[in-house]
Amino acid sequence: GQSLEQPSEVTAVEGAIVQINCTYQTSGFYGLSWYQQHDGGAPTFLSYNALDGLEETGRFSSFLSRSDSYGYLLLQELQMKDSASYFCAVISGAGSYQLTFGKGTKLSVIP
Amino acid sequence: DAMVIQNPRYQVTQFGKPVTLSCSQTLNHNVMYWYQQKSSQAPKLLFHYYDKDFNNEADTPDNFQSRRPNTSFCFLDIRSPGLGDAAMYLCATSEGGGQYFGPGTRLTVT
Numbered sequence: 001g002q003s004l005e006q007p008s009e010v011t012a013v014e015g016a017i018v019q020i021n022c023t024y025q026t027s028g029f030y031g032l033s034w035y036q037q038h039d040g041g042a043p044t045f046l047s048y049n050a051l052d053g054l055e056e057t058g059r060f061s062s063f064l065s066r067s068d069s070y071g072y073l074l075l076q077e078l079q080m081k082d083s084a085s086y087f088c089a090v091i092s093g094a095g096s097y098q099l100t101f102g103k104g105t106k107l108s109v110i111p
Numbered sequence: 112d113a114m115v116i117q118n119p120r121y122q123v124t125q126f127g128k129p130v131t132l133s134c135s136q137t138l139n140h141n142v143m144y145w146y147q148q149k150s151s152q153a154p155k156l157l158f159h160y161y162d163k164d165f166n167n168e169a170d171t172p173d174n175f176q177s178r179r180p181n182t183s184f185c186f187l188d189i190r191s192p193g194l195g196d197a198a199m200y201l202c203a204t205s206e207g208g209g210q211y212f213g214p215g216t217r218l219t220v221t
Contacts, residue, residue, distance in 0.1 A: 031208045042201055042215045043154065048208030087153055097142045097161060097205055101153035 002026040002090055004102035011108045012078055020073045020105045022088035030091040032064050032071045033099070038084045046073070046086075075107075083109045114138070115213035117202050123219045124192050132187040132216045134202030143185045144210065145177060146201040154201055160185065192220045 004024045012018040022032065031050035035043040047055050049064035049071060061074040075082055085104040092098055115136045124130040136143065141162050146154035158177045159166050165177065174196070176188045189196055197220045203210040 033208050033210075035210075042212040043210075045209040045211060050208060091208060097144075097159055098156060098166075099144075099205075099210060100156070103153050 002092055002100040004088055004090060004100065006086075006088055006102045006105045008103065009106045009108070011110060014078055014080060014109055014111050016078050017074065017076050018078060018107065020075075020086050020088075020107070022071050022073075022102055024069050024071075024088070024090050024102075026069075026090050026092050026100075028092040029066065029069075032062075033089050033091065034060075034062050034073045035087045035089060035101075036084050037087065037104070043087065078109050080109050080111070083107060115202055115204055115211055117200075117213035117216050119216060120214060121217050121219070123221060124189075125221055126193065127191045130189050130192055130218070132189075132200050132202075132218070134185045134187075134213055135183050136185075136202075136204045136213075137183070138204050138206070138211060139182065140204035140206050140211075141182070142205045143179060144201075144203040144205070145185070145187045146203065147196075148199045148201055148215075157187070189218075192218070194220050196220055 006022045033048040034046040037043045047062040054063045059076045064071040085106050087104045088102045089099045118133045144159040145157045148154040157171045160179045178186045199215045201215045202213040
């Protein structure tokens, strides 16, 4: 089976940088992705890492270390609108399309 | 714009009364998914289709069924909704490593 661990809540100041960590245990691993979800909304795809290293998309970056079964999402220049839940999710097995979500990290951005 | 559309956005049904939720996509993706998400929880995968190949998660209750008549449309049927089935139901498609979600249907069971 799959299990993912991420912090349940994080608070950060507007304009700052925040890192949300995710560790996973899976029976098969194809990649790690990140989703943002505002209250009452649907998840929105942010990033995907299949290989080790850092992927950067604007203010958001995502990192993966397959050997450590670890990844993180880095949010820079935080804005109030970044207040949301952030989920890491594992795609298990090449050719498999199953996505297993972590329990989510609720990010609160304060002035 | 290419997108994933879910109808209705809000659905109220009575305990035990069958209900069908609909999803359509204009992305032309082969893979479609149905998730159930309860308040303050992660989305839970119910089913996924690769084209017409149906994959049922082991812990998806028999009360839930799905149909995919063509690439663009997918339906979730709840045969006898219980109070515990009240949730947000999310449809998604995928390409590469990312999944693209519709806005969801919030189901209330009275």
